[in-house]
Amino acid sequence: MVDRTSGVPAFRQVAADLREKIVSGRFAPGAKLPSEHDLVGTYGVSRPTIREAVDVLRGEGLVTSEHGRGVFVRPPASIQRVARSRLSRDARERNRGAFLADAAAGGFAPSTSVKIGFEPADARVAGHLAIDEGTEVTVRDRVMRADGLVIQLAVSRLPRELTRGTAIEDADTGPGGTYARLEEAGRTIGSFAEHVGARMPTPAEATQLQLAGGVPVITVTRVAYDVEGTPLEMNDMVLAADRYELSYEWPAG
Amino acid sequence: MVDRTSGVPAFRQVAADLREKIVSGRFAPGAKLPSEHDLVGTYGVSRPTIREAVDVLRGEGLVTSEHGRGVFVRPPASIQRVARSRLSRDARERNRGAFLADAAAGGFAPSTSVKIGFEPADARVAGHLAIDEGTEVTVRDRVMRADGLVIQLAVSRLPRELTRGTAIEDADTGPGGTYARLEEAGRTIGSFAEHVGARMPTPAEATQLQLAGGVPVITVTRVAYDVEGTPLEMNDMVLAADRYELSYEWPAG
DNA sequence: CAGTGGTCTAGACCACGAA
DNA sequence: TCGTGGTCTAGACCACTGC
Structure with a gap:
C-alpha cells in the first residue's frame, strides 16, 4: 500500500x-x-x-x-571486447577484419551485410579525416550479426582517392579487411584513436539492434592514421550497451 | 492530426x-x-x-x-577527455591527480569530496585486484564537481596492505594523488587498463549527477598495475554520458 | 476461452513559474 | 492570477498468449 x-x-x-x-x-x-x-x-x-x-x-x-x-x-548479459590486440596485423592475417576476429575470440557465429556508397564529407567527417568539407568519401555501411542477432552497426568512411581501384569499394574486402587493402596500397597503418560515448538509441537503431526499453547504445568513432599521422579511415560504430564492454590497456608514463 | x-x-x-x-x-x-x-x-x-x-x-x-x-x-553538451596523456607522471607532478589534471585542461573550476572506508573484497573486486575474496580493501568514495556541478562519481579500491600508513587513507592524498603515494611506497605503476560500458542510471546516480531523463551513464573500471603486472588499484567511475567523451589512442601492430 | 499487457478517454486536483 | 506540467482515477476496448 x-x-x-x-x-x-x-x-x-x-x-x-x-x-x-x-x-x-x-x-x-x-x-x-x-x-x-x-x-x-x-x-x-x-x-x-x-x-x-x-x-x-x-x-x-x-x-x-x-x-x-x-x-x-531482465537478466543481465555481456560480451567482452579487447581493443589493443584486436587490430594487430597478426590477427588481420588470419581473419577478414576486426569484427570477425572478435567473433572468433568470442566463439559466436558471425555474419555481416554491407552497403557501399559515395557522398561528400560533412563537417564532422571532414574534421576527423583532415580533408575539406565536400570532398568525396567512400562509405561502407555494415550490419554485423552474431548467431543471427544484430549486434553492431558500423559506418566506415575513407577519402575516395584512397579506395579507387581497390577491393574496399567491393562488398567483400577480402582477407584482412579494409586495413589490409590500405597497406597493400602502400598506406601503412601507424596508429588508432577511439572516441567513446553513450546515448539513448534512435527508434531506427532500437529496431535494428532489437533493443529493449532502457538499453542505451555505446558509440565509438575509430580513426586509423598512417605512420605520418594522416587520417586514412573513420568508423562510426553503434553497439548495444547490454551486450558489449570495451577494454583498453596502455603503459604508464 | x-x-x-x-x-x-x-x-x-x-x-x-x-x-x-x-x-x-x-x-x-x-x-x-x-x-x-x-x-x-x-x-x-x-x-x-x-x-x-x-x-x-x-x-x-x-x-x-x-x-x-x-x-x-534539449541542447547538446560535451566535454572531451583524453586517456593516454591523462595519467602521465608529468601531469601528476604538477597536479593532485587525474581528475584535477582533466580540470586544468578543460578550464573549469574543480572540487571533490571524499569518504574513506574499509571493507572485505567481493567477488568482482577480488577478481580485478587478484586477491582472495574477503581480503580487506581500502575504499575511497569520491564525488567530483566542475563549477559546482557534480560531474563524476568514483570509487577507488586498493588492498589495505598497500595503503596502511600512507596518505591514501587520508581525505587529501597530497600532490600527485593516490598513484604518486603508491610510487613513493615503492610500487611503480607499470600499466593501466580501462573497461568501458554504459547503462541507465540508478535513481541515486540520477539525483547525484543531476541527470535529466533519457541520459545514460558511462561506467569505467580502471585498473592500475605495477611493472610486474600485479594489480594495485581499481577505480569504478560513473560519468554522465551527455557531458563526457572518452578518447584512447594506441600504435598499430 | 481467460488472462495478460497496450492503448485511450474525459475529466479531476495539485504544484510550480511568471507576470 | 493564470498557464504550465505533475499526478491520479475509473473505466473502456483492443491485441496477444496460452490453455
Whole structure:
C-alpha cells in the first residue's frame, strides 16, 4: 500500500518498492512480476498508476514487458571486447577484419551485410579525416550479426582517392579487411584513436539492434592514421550497451 | 492530426511528428514545445496521450520538461577527455591527480569530496585486484564537481596492505594523488587498463549527477598495475554520458 | 476461452513559474 | 492570477498468449 501523506507520488512509491524487490533478488532475474491487475490490489492504486510505475522500471532497463505474457525481470548479459590486440596485423592475417576476429575470440557465429556508397564529407567527417568539407568519401555501411542477432552497426568512411581501384569499394574486402587493402596500397597503418560515448538509441537503431526499453547504445568513432599521422579511415560504430564492454590497456608514463 | 486507420498508436504518431520537427530543426535546441493543451488541439487526442508521446521523447533524451514552464528541446553538451596523456607522471607532478589534471585542461573550476572506508573484497573486486575474496580493501568514495556541478562519481579500491600508513587513507592524498603515494611506497605503476560500458542510471546516480531523463551513464573500471603486472588499484567511475567523451589512442601492430 | 499487457478517454486536483 | 506540467482515477476496448 502506498503512503498518501508522504508527498512522494504513488507511482514512484510503487516503482521504488518493485525496484527494491528486484535488486534484492526477491524477484529473481527472468521471473515474472505480478500482473498489473494484481498490483492494483496490492498497492491500492489505479491501473494507469501501476503502468506508470512499471514504465519507470522499464526506462531503467530493469524489466521488459511481453504483450499477453507478463512483465519480466531482465537478466543481465555481456560480451567482452579487447581493443589493443584486436587490430594487430597478426590477427588481420588470419581473419577478414576486426569484427570477425572478435567473433572468433568470442566463439559466436558471425555474419555481416554491407552497403557501399559515395557522398561528400560533412563537417564532422571532414574534421576527423583532415580533408575539406565536400570532398568525396567512400562509405561502407555494415550490419554485423552474431548467431543471427544484430549486434553492431558500423559506418566506415575513407577519402575516395584512397579506395579507387581497390577491393574496399567491393562488398567483400577480402582477407584482412579494409586495413589490409590500405597497406597493400602502400598506406601503412601507424596508429588508432577511439572516441567513446553513450546515448539513448534512435527508434531506427532500437529496431535494428532489437533493443529493449532502457538499453542505451555505446558509440565509438575509430580513426586509423598512417605512420605520418594522416587520417586514412573513420568508423562510426553503434553497439548495444547490454551486450558489449570495451577494454583498453596502455603503459604508464 | 493522427491517422486512426494506420494501426500505429496515436501517441507514437505524435511522438514521431514531434521528433521529426526537432531533428529537422523546426523546433530548435532550447526552444519551447507547444503546451500540452495546445498539442491536444493540434493532434485531436486527449492529454494523457499527448503526455505519453512526450514521455517517449524524454526517454530518448530529446526533450526535458520543467514544471510550470514548459517542455524544451534539449541542447547538446560535451566535454572531451583524453586517456593516454591523462595519467602521465608529468601531469601528476604538477597536479593532485587525474581528475584535477582533466580540470586544468578543460578550464573549469574543480572540487571533490571524499569518504574513506574499509571493507572485505567481493567477488568482482577480488577478481580485478587478484586477491582472495574477503581480503580487506581500502575504499575511497569520491564525488567530483566542475563549477559546482557534480560531474563524476568514483570509487577507488586498493588492498589495505598497500595503503596502511600512507596518505591514501587520508581525505587529501597530497600532490600527485593516490598513484604518486603508491610510487613513493615503492610500487611503480607499470600499466593501466580501462573497461568501458554504459547503462541507465540508478535513481541515486540520477539525483547525484543531476541527470535529466533519457541520459545514460558511462561506467569505467580502471585498473592500475605495477611493472610486474600485479594489480594495485581499481577505480569504478560513473560519468554522465551527455557531458563526457572518452578518447584512447594506441600504435598499430 | 481467460488472462495478460497496450492503448485511450474525459475529466479531476495539485504544484510550480511568471507576470 | 493564470498557464504550465505533475499526478491520479475509473473505466473502456483492443491485441496477444496460452490453455
